[in-house]
Amino acid sequence: MAKKKTFEDAMTQLEKIVQELESGDLELEKALKKFEEGVQLSKFCFDKLEETEKKITLLTTDEAGNPRESNFESSAQANFHNSEDE
Numbered sequence: 093m094a095k096k097k098t099f100e101d102a103m104t105q106l107e108k109i110v111q112e113l114e115s116g117d118l119e120l121e122k123a124l125k126k127f128e129e130g131v132q133l134s135k136f137c138f139d140k141l142e143e144t145e146k147k148i149t150l151l152t153t154d155e156a157g158n159p160r161e162s163n164f165e166s167s168a169q170a171n172f173h174n175s176e177d178e
Contacts, residue, residue, distance in 0.1 A: 097136065099137055099140045099141070102133045102136050102137050102140075103133075103137060105129075105133055106130055106133040106134060106137065109126050109127075109129060109130040109133070110130065112126055113126055113127065113130070
């Protein structure tokens with residue numbers, strides 16, 4: 093079974109590609125292929141970060157019961173402060 097690509101694996105591959113391209117030792121054709129691979133990895137990483145950000149964003153309700161978006165950090169801090177008051 094093939095291993096699922098992780099954000100960390102993609103970043104490691106991307107860093108290696110950048111080093112190879114910056115070395116200037118690649119032939120033009122190979123450099124172009126590496127650049128294309130880097131663009132794909134960059135998009136994968138961006139999509140993973142965006143997906144993670146959406147998971148962190150929580151839906152909460154205001155006093156009237158209307159849904160409202162809040163940042164994960166803000167909600168966590170609010171819950172921490174509320175527990176201290178008790």
